[in-house]
Amino acid sequence: MERIGVGIIGVGLFGENHARLYRQDPRTKLVGLCDLNTVRADALARELGVGFVTGSAEELLAREDIQAVSIATPDFAHTGLALAALARGKHVLCEKPLATSAAEARQVCRVAAEAGRTLMVDFHNRFNPPFLQAKAQIDEGEIGRVRFIHMRLSDTLYVPTRMLSWAGRSSVAWFLGSHCVDLVRWLTGAEVARLYARSTSGVLARRGIDTADLIVATLDLSDGGVAVIENCWILGDNAPSVVEFQAHIVGTEGHINISAAPSQMITVSADEGHRALDVLAVQNTHGRLTGFAIESIRHFVDVLCGEARLLVDGRDGVAATRVICAIEESVRVASPVELTVDWP
Numbered sequence: 001m002e003r004i005g006v007g008i009i010g011v012g013l014f015g016e017n018h019a020r021l022y023r024q025d026p027r028t029k030l031v032g033l034c035d036l037n038t039v040r041a042d043a044l045a046r047e048l049g050v051g052f053v054t055g056s057a058e059e060l061l062a063r064e065d066i067q068a069v070s071i072a073t074p075d076f077a078h079t080g081l082a083l084a085a086l087a088r089g090k091h092v093l094c095e096k097p098l099a100t101s102a103a104e105a106r107q108v109c110r111v112a113a114e115a116g117r118t119l120m121v122d123f124h125n126r127f128n129p130p131f132l133q134a135k136a137q138i139d140e141g142e143i144g145r146v147r148f149i150h151m152r153l154s155d156t157l158y159v160p161t162r163m164l165s166w167a168g169r170s171s172v173a174w175f176l177g178s179h180c181v182d183l184v185r186w187l188t189g190a191e192v193a194r195l196y197a198r199s200t201s202g203v204l205a206r207r208g209i210d211t212a213d214l215i216v217a218t219l220d221l222s223d224g225g226v227a228v229i230e231n232c233w234i235l236g237d238n239a240p241s242v243v244e245f246q247a248h249i250v251g252t253e254g255h256i257n258i259s260a261a262p263s264q265m266i267t268v269s270a271d272e273g274h275r276a277l278d279v280l281a282v283q284n285t286h287g288r289l290t291g292f293a294i295e296s297i298r299h300f301v302d303v304l305c306g307e308a309r310l311l312v313d314g315r316d317g318v319a320a321t322r323v324i325c326a327i328e329e330s331v332r333v334a335s336p337v338e339l340t341v342d343w344p
Contacts, residue, residue, distance in 0.1 A: 034059075143252075173215050187249065
């Protein structure tokens, strides 16, 4: 079988995961890397044996030996790149969010459909074992109809202050809330009909980062259920894990509790200090990349090879974007926001 030529736009934390999977998968050929930080891209290219590196997305997309691209740039820099890739006839795997406005998300979805190209949004928590198991139990009717979800996904201060150089151009709702919104829709099969959100600020602002410290949103669902989403990225850096992820799902006949923080299963204490290791999201298993953040990328390849049906598409990206936009609007106006459920 002829291998699929792939390019990566953005080779930071998650872009590197994409690159390593494509380099390892025998069905794909990693043709090129693109990043404004060409020093970083060059270093990864040397390690993986990739011959083409550029700081220009246009230059990478012009290559005819690239049939698909992963877009792993900051939250605010997805739409233009996705549209440019689709215009060049490429299949697109885009990190969440698909866009930061509903109109732009719909535009990307429409262009992908018109071009006849695969568009997937990387909501990798749909591949996260605890949530996969919860989805199976819900679909089997084990807890009856879901009536309430309380989901908390938070990060320590390390993320907006040191891991991300662009936190001030995004928000905790886009960076973390997108995952929660998608999970609520996926787990319940319902849309968000109405929501009310509040935020607090000050901790990050005092560090020169102009974005909210935390956002809490109450979502009224189209099936009568309710979800509460908490997203915070000012947890203390001395927390046992960079990520805190918990969910409580209540049904008419039972409930499910989930602790999904990827770094709480194993900790290592040595002379240089104490640290937690991620063994769920990305792991090297006897030389083969595994983990739910890898399986979502591998699923994209499965789809392109005709081996699987696409599980998370552009419509899911549009839905999450609509809800996050409404959350930010509710924070701005300090009142509830209605959403049309029967959106196209």
